[in-house]
């Protein structure tokens with residue numbers, strides 16, 4: 095039972111703890127990735143992902159981490175020199191814009207203070223001052239700070255721009271746990287990763303592509319090979335991937351999706367919202383300060399300032415050594431200044447009660 099106990103106390107924003115059914119799915123024997131058994135698993139995973147992405151668009155499964163999904167979005171729909179806008183509010187937005195620069199896009203980055211969300215007034219103003227925009231990039235859930243951006247406010251502003259930019263969204267750390275209806279909102283490229291709210295093992299990024307984005311793919315001249323979606327589309331016709339897929343990650347995702355479907359999409363989304371509200375209110379009761387205001391708070395990760403005079407590293411170390419609780423520190427400018435607790439995927443209120451109890455006791459000690 096030791097491993098269940100340890101896993102239950104892994105509260106970092108991915109990888110997330112696996113449920114027993116998902117763990118056992120990993121003990122399945124390998125199969126040929128060019129055979130019928132594999133195709134069945136692939137098809138089922140894609141169909142169930144579509145239910146949570148709320149889309150009819152194809153979803154491509156790439157054996158790689160979420161960052162590769164971000165690179166896939168950069169290299170498949172643009173040509174070097176295209177002007178694109180990144181609205182960012184933390185480290186993962188910075189990372190995505192860096193990928194854009196690496197591939198010689200003309201990147202306009204509009205930064206929001208860390209801990210606040212992308213504001214639609216600024217999005218509107220920025221876009222209205224620009225003529226030709228090939229794409230607009232937004233991080234749905236900025237894991238570095240615990241901010242959820244309001245894509246339903248941003249999407250219509252992007253869609254209304256006369257140059258018809260693509261809307262590309264990184265929902266690596268929210269999708270599966272948070273409502274983001276791709277087709278209804280008109281998101282063109284939507285990216286997630288297996289090890290987050292999907293409750294599966296790390297190793298797969300899932301990229302959904304709208305028909306409009308596909309048109310742009312046909313004329314994009316960006317260099318690419320492994321991430322070239324033309325190849326993925328060709329193999330998707332047979333429910334396969336161009337190169338060897340991470341078969342065991344697919345097993346785990348298949349099993350996790352089955353459990354998520356049983357719980358029901360709306361129930362999963364509501365559970366995450368409830369967990370966020372519950373955790374934030376318990377943290378406040380301890381007298382701790384939250385980094386993000388209620389209006390921007392993420393349903394999957396919460397960041398907290400340690401009490402004054404307490405070194406967050408020392409605190410996290412005590413939590414790990416004495417209370418078997420693993421949480422994350424800050425990133426970028428917030429490194430050393432905050433701690434982050436994830437509540438994505440396989441999490442219940444009682445798991446968060448354990449976190450709060452460990453906080454209470456450990457703070458007396460540090």
Ligand SMILES: Cc1ncc(COP(=O)(O)O)c(C=O)c1O
Nearest residue numbers: 159160161186235237266267287
């Ligand atoms: C919002 C966001 N984007 C991208 C990534 C990168 O994902 P990966 O670490 O799987 O490459 C992460 C990882 O935490 C993330 O939270």
